[in-house]
Amino acid sequence: MEQIDEQKIHDFVNKAMGDIGAALTSSLVVVGDKLGLYRAMADSKPVTSAELAAKTETSERCCREWLSAQAAAGYVDYDPATGRYTLPAEHAIVLTMEDSPACVIGGFQAMTAAMRAEPKVSEAFKHGGGLGWHEHDANLFLGTERFFRPGYNANLVADWIPALEGAKEKLERGATMADIGCGHGASTIILAKAFPNSTFVGFDYHEESIQRARERAEEAGVADRVTFEVAAADRFPGTYDIVACFDCLHDMGDPIGAARHIKSALAPDGNWLLVEPYANDTVEENLNPVGRVFYSVSTLVCTQAGLAQGCGHALGAQAGEAQLGDVVREAGFTRFRRASETPFNLVFDVRP
Template identity: 40%
Template sequence: MDENKAAEFTGRVLADTAAFATVVLAALGDRAGLFKELAKGGPGTSGELARRAGLDERYVREWAAGLHAAGYLRYDPAQQRFELPAEHAPTLAVEPGPAFFGGVHQELVGAVQRYDTVAAAFRDGGGVRGDELHPDVAEGTSRFTAQWHRNLLVQLWLPLVPEVEAKLRAGARVADVGCGTGQALIELARAYPAVTGTGYDVSPSAVAAARAAAEAAGVADRLRYEVLDASGGLPEPYDVITTFDVVHDAVDPAGLLRSIRDGLRPGGRYLCLEINCSDRTVENVGPIATLLYGFSMLYCMTTSLAEGGAGLGTLGLPEPVLARLSAEAGFATCRRVDMDNPFNTLYELTR
């Protein structure tokens, strides 16, 4: 054994373990509103921050000291004030900005709270059902994906698929499968006044939130949301169907793709956003892949296996797998859209 390499690895594990504690501290600060308070109101002592945010000073003091130790906050010892650097605000306080991580932290900490059940599944199989996950998983996912819908969907992704965009401008009937809290359809309805659509999700609470969000956005007259397991078929035909990081989670991904194909009108288009990954394990390395494998273990894979499903996992739908499944489902074409995104890949499929 190389003693230097062993010592180096021990240091690496220490850093990774400290990073986990940092995520917990960051999630607590996000939930308490402390990052946004620092961004809005400027630096403060622990007492000043506690008063401004309506919190307990002792907890604020420990939290701030911990994130100063991690390098997230600055500290002025003369004034005993903590500061959120301007360069850190987009990642920690600007929601739903393109760099915001608050939703990711909430989702991850929520998923870890079912650790015991996942650990038992290593021995017994199965997993954690979606409705058994901590509520922070759904809420964090909604906050995280809001970044795509607000900052990327209309601005960057749709111009890359001009035939889809033309259908939307002409008043396409759109279905968003696995719609969550409905944000994708809401953004499409805002950007394309002639669009009408339906969102489908298996979660009654997500559908209720989507309906409320559409009302608040003033587009409820053109959108509706329904509780439905779309793998069993869609109730009406559509010009455009979308899924955003949904198929790899599905209990029956092959059945879901068949339903989507059958639910398209002739000439219809299906936009499938999926994880940017390889079908070769050796290529799925680095911090992003590590994070996604963690989410897979605690969320994407386990919820599918809990239902006796395929258990593809977060990185389980690379391009060759999607191409095979889409051909088996009857799609005529499956095109990977040329875009630069470290997390996601966009595909355009035709009936």
């Protein structure tokens, strides 16, 4: 029998305990977000549990335990001399400032929702038929919108559109653009606000998301130039100067079929803005903290979503440039260029 290294056992137990703690922290972050506990501490003034409870109309005993858990997790600072807890200003940005690209609060909402699907996902491992995006807890859809919007706000108009050949000029002059797999329409609405001469259509197969996107367009005052319709990526109607897919091609059951349809819907000199999760081409290159998050959510959500749509070509969230290039070339596109990237996204300019 292989010699057992006791130290390795200890080290791995410590790592596993850290992961159990991280999972529990995620759940408590959602509590803090939902009840306004972080927002009540966002001024970085030290508070006692009684003060936090009074400010948020919650139970002092629950706040006391939550604050201690937050301090143990390194989310808030604790001063034993005063018994007060402080949310550092930098942490307040990450947890409460939803217009900052550093804000990841939506990620907690989305990922804890994804974790609720574990019983169905375990079953899906046995039958192999996947689990549809629409079959998840609605917090996955809301959390995804909140998680992705800060990145789109920071990068889409300032960097990604200018990085596509000719797209910014088209949109400034007045163009038609379709946002496929648009979810709650965060990206569509940001574009509509930035380019008032252009018109936008968001399509998604998920009816509940399309209803939410329509509400968002009304709230943002752009509903006259932005429409949202229920349609799958391989059969949406119309022709467009620009088509975009934000973080969704890898969720589709037939990415090549979707890409073929996008090509048929694109003007001869059109651009397909393809945004996908950041990934390298090999498993070993993705064994890092970002790859850990994306492979994990992909196992629970993205790969399952693709499998649930049949066809068997589920890319998953760590497809990487080489696989994505194969998909678009197979669909008949001739030009495929990495136009930009962030630590979380790859951005491609795909041309007919």
